Amino acid sequence: MRATEALRVLSELEGAGDLRDESAFIEWESKVLAVLRSTFGANSPHVSRFSSSVSVFPDGMTSGNRIKDRERYRLTAASRGKAEIRASIFILETLHHDSPLDDASIDPELWAHVQGLIADDDWAKVPAAVAIFVEDKARSWAGDPRNSKGEVLVGKGLYTQVLNPSGILRMGGQQSEIEGWMALGSGLAQAIGNVDRHRIQQRSDVRRYAMGVLGLGSLLLTQFRYEHPARVQEAEAQAQAGTLEAERQ
Incomplete structure (x- = not known):
């Protein structure tokens, strides 16, 4: 994925709204991972850091309401994930402007690598x-x-x-x-x-x-x-x- 397109999509995903719902959270997580893998490479630290940041905590009753607990865990995970997205956006903006090459002239996955x-x-x-x-x-x-x-x-x-x-x-x-x-x-x-x-x-x-x-x-x-x-x-x-x-x- 070209840096300019990745910046656009990641900015949209960083601004995602309420992610307490499980299906919404999973869809958001999958989209972010797909963009990061395509942009930086599947084995890049950007992918592993985001994956770790959005790992939802194991089941555990803290409020007495399992559903509410899971929603709170997902909101916390999404907040950490968005911080990683912002870091990736910063890196893309910096590399996009300063690099003598880009993914328009080099195979995108190789360039990410x-x-x-x-x-x-x-x-x-x-x-x-x-x-x-x-x-x-x-x-x-x-x-x-x-x-x-x-x-x-x-x-x-x-x-x-x-x-x-x-x-x-x-x-x-x-x-x-x-x-x-x-x-x-x-x-x-x-x-x-x-x-x-x-x-x-x-x-x-x-x-x-x-x-x-x-x-x-x-x-x-x-x-x-x-x-x-x-x-x-x-x-x-x-x-x-x-x-x-x-x-x-």
């Missing part, structure tokens, strides 16, 4: 973050493929399996195009991931290097979404449903 590093001017950590994130998305969208021994596929092995001519995420119409996309994915894993995931490079052109890696990662994700929209949407929906279920337990 690395924007904190960029805001901190920590460019040396961006390449590894990009390589890990893109590989994780490819694995998830392909349905977590395994090798013949049932082991998780990583790096070149993953991209070779999912992007080959019969791969579930193959891209391109002709043989040469398919091979090209497979080479790009493998190249990200081998040339970038194998280096930057094991050590932080100290180089004078680190920002230019990081932006190049960011562009490559965004290109792959953009093409995945373009050629396999239904599969990506289904995988993301399943992941979000699983996360919500885990949070409820």
Whole structure:
């Protein structure tokens, strides 16, 4: 989700009215989480802090009226949640105005994943973050493929399996195009991931290097979404449903 749209929606949700009713509270919570995940990434601290802040207290009779107690708990949880929304709005406003990049030029989820590093001017950590994130998305969208021994596929092995001519995420119409996309994915894993995931490079052109890696990662994700929209949407929906279920337990 683009920062400008996220700001608009979060502002509306921060101004939500009476949330004592359980169904209204659950709908509000789910909407906020959907925006935060889309904007900052499912594993971002913004999501975890909001989830923790709106955790309604366990059942317990304090006033002698269980319904009134639950309504009071939900109002308190909503108040804490709105504070987290205001903090997220502040961060979005700051990053949106100061960043040299945004989610209009970079894949939105990837941008949400690395924007904190960029805001901190920590460019040396961006390449590894990009390589890990893109590989994780490819694995998830392909349905977590395994090798013949049932082991998780990583790096070149993953991209070779999912992007080959019969791969579930193959891209391109002709043989040469398919091979090209497979080479790009493998190249990200081998040339970038194998280096930057094991050590932080100290180089004078680190920002230019990081932006190049960011562009490559965004290109792959953009093409995945373009050629396999239904599969990506289904995988993301399943992941979000699983996360919500885990949070409820």
